[in-house]
Amino acid sequence: MTNRRKVLTIDGMTCTNCQKRIEQTLIKTDGIMEAHVSFRHGEAEICYRPQIINLSKIERIIEELGYSVIHHKKEKKTVILRNAGILATIGILYVLLQQSGMLNMFVPSRLADSEMGYGMLFVVGMLTSIHCVAMCGGINLAQSIRNTDSSKMILGSLLYNAGRITSYTAIGGVLGFVGMLATGGTGTGIPVLLQGILKLIAGAFMAVMGIRMLDVIPGFRRFQIRLPVTAGLRIGRIRQKANGSFFIGLLNGFMPCGPMQSMQIVALGTGNPVAGAMSMLMFSLGTVPLMLGLGSFISTIGKRHSKIVMNTGAVLVVVLGLAMFTQGGSLAGINSIIVGSFAETSGNIKNVAVISEKGDEQIVYSDLDFGGYPEITVYSGIPVKWVISVSEEVINGCNYRMILSEYGISHDFTPGENIIEFMPLNPGTIPYTCWMGMINGQINVIKE
Numbered sequence: 001m002t003n004r005r006k007v008l009t010i011d012g013m014t015c016t017n018c019q020k021r022i023e024q025t026l027i028k029t030d031g032i033m034e035a036h037v038s039f040r041h042g043e044a045e046i047c048y049r050p051q052i053i054n055l056s057k058i059e060r061i062i063e064e065l066g067y068s069v070i071h072h073k074k075e076k077k078t079v080i081l082r083n084a085g086i087l088a089t090i091g092i093l094y095v096l097l098q099q100s101g102m103l104n105m106f107v108p109s110r111l112a113d114s115e116m117g118y119g120m121l122f123v124v125g126m127l128t129s130i131h132c133v134a135m136c137g138g139i140n141l142a143q144s145i146r147n148t149d150s151s152k153m154i155l156g157s158l159l160y161n162a163g164r165i166t167s168y169t170a171i172g173g174v175l176g177f178v179g180m181l182a183t184g185g186t187g188t189g190i191p192v193l194l195q196g197i198l199k200l201i202a203g204a205f206m207a208v209m210g211i212r213m214l215d216v217i218p219g220f221r222r223f224q225i226r227l228p229v230t231a232g233l234r235i236g237r238i239r240q241k242a243n244g245s246f247f248i249g250l251l252n253g254f255m256p257c258g259p260m261q262s263m264q265i266v267a268l269g270t271g272n273p274v275a276g277a278m279s280m281l282m283f284s285l286g287t288v289p290l291m292l293g294l295g296s297f298i299s300t301i302g303k304r305h306s307k308i309v310m311n312t313g314a315v316l317v318v319v320l321g322l323a324m325f326t327q328g329g330s331l332a333g334i335n336s337i338i339v340g341s342f343a344e345t346s347g348n349i350k351n352v353a354v355i356s357e358k359g360d361e362q363i364v365y366s367d368l369d370f371g372g373y374p375e376i377t378v379y380s381g382i383p384v385k386w387v388i389s390v391s392e393e394v395i396n397g398c399n400y401r402m403i404l405s406e407y408g409i410s411h412d413f414t415p416g417e418n419i420i421e422f423m424p425l426n427p428g429t430i431p432y433t434c435w436m437g438m439i440n441g442q443i444n445v446i447k448e
Contacts, residue, residue, distance in 0.1 A: 003033055006055060008044045010037070011079055012067040014213045014314075022065060029053065029061060042215075083216035086315065094319045118282040121263070124206075124320060125286020127313050155245075161288050163249020168260065168284035169277050172267040176276020179268045193405075196332030198269035199324055199437065205262040206321025213314035262321075327437030331403070351376040353384060355448070361385055368413060370394045373402065373432065373441025379448045380427050386420040388413070401435040404443075410435075 013019060019039035026035035026044070031052030037044045046058060059069045070079065211217055263283045267276035351374060353364035362382045366374035368390045378384050392415040402411045407422040407430075424430070430443040 002050075003047050004050055005045065005047050006058075008046065008059070008062070009070040010042055010044055010062060010067050011070050012215060013037075013039050013042060014215055018067070022062060022067065025061060025065060026058070029058075032058070083214075086214055086216050086311070090315055090318050090322075093315065094322050097319065097323075118278060121266070121279055121282040122286040124263070124317075125283040126289065127286075127316050127320070157245075157292060159245035160249040160252075161292060163246040164252050165249075165281065165284045165288070166246075167250045167252060169281040171264065172280025173273045173277035175264055175267040176270045176279075177273040179271040179276065180273060182271070193332055195269060196328045196330070196437065198265055199328030199331060201328075202262050202265040202269070203321045203323070203325030203328055205265065206324060207318050208321075209262065210314045210316075210318035210321055213317065214311060330431070330433035330437040330440055331435075353378040355379065355382060363387065365389070367391075368394055368399065368418075370396065370399070371439065373399070373434070373439055375442050375444070377444040377446060378424050380424050380445050382448070383423050384421060386422075388418045388420065390415055390418055398434050399439050402432060402441075403435055404430075404432040406430045406432070 010022070013022070016039050019037045022044060023035050023037040026032050026037075026046060032046060032048045034047035035044065036046075044062070048055075048058060062069055260283075263280060267279050270276045270279060351364055351366045353362040353376070355362045360383070362379055363385045364376045364378060365387050366376055366389070368374070368388055374388070376386065378386075390413045395413055395415070400413050402413065402420075403409075404411070404420070404422070409420060409422060411418065411420055424443070424445040427445050427447055430445060431440060432443065433440050
């Protein structure tokens, strides 16, 4: 009997678990002698016996797993157009939500504060749990069906998820402690600049992970943090031999996972073991609903609709990652090219400073708003006295502290007149932000 080899192009793989899932299913199929699947290249090399199984049946097996086999150039063009549409949707959604201020409600406020938005971390967990179902749903299912008794099935799933939550929380506490030691051991948090850098990294992780879930940019498949091979194999062997669902869930916290790695950076950035543990606890709790039962609901609504649900969640993950990345850029003092270009071409001069008669000072007045910072215009080379009128009712947990990195200024607003002084040197647009990186303003420096 003559064997045949065929390389198939597969669309829809989002991680190495997809690769393993397809590969293991094909190997167990009668008539398939070898199967080597590559997530990175989006291909499957198959050696099969045509007398036992034909290519059409092999393709149906792959498609029944929830993936697509691409045959012709026309289909590849369709995929490219679809991916371009998804990226355009992400861009439009990000701009709309960012301009409306809604994104600031859906991301952790501050990495170095025990009062961070834990509720938002729970939301992030819920959105990224779609990825968790894809990666760990099989393990979760195995813990549920190892007993025929329905009560024991539920208990197995509960114990597995309890183990995951315990592991995630403990790791968050350890990372928070490491962050505390790295910043002097005070537990009060990390500098604003370092906050920004960590938020940039965490945002980039989330965005890349979301794009990988969507599989719209093949080159992003290579961006994956993995355990050392020996460590990964050792944990895998222990997990396979383990009998207790709780213990298997504990080991799950040590496996590489894009969403979890993003939140681990957040935990590290808290610089506080309690805040680090709480951040990972809330994130892990957000992943529980889908892992316990909603994943089964998604599977019952059909592959077509479940794919839409998964893609929608992945798009939101990318948008959240971009929002966190933007906040990190603000905290790190990185001047946004987009914001700067809009400011320079808008032609609107707002809140212009008035130069004193002696010419030794310029004064500019503005008001603090609840959800935004004022834009002012000052002249270069003349000391500025900036008077900001603040009403008690407009001060909130976000706008009360302003960070003007360009001039090394951090100012806490109080009711009444607040005075900020600085010397503008070179003409240009100077951005400033709140201590969370959520609210932004700008100072236009012009020549006299």
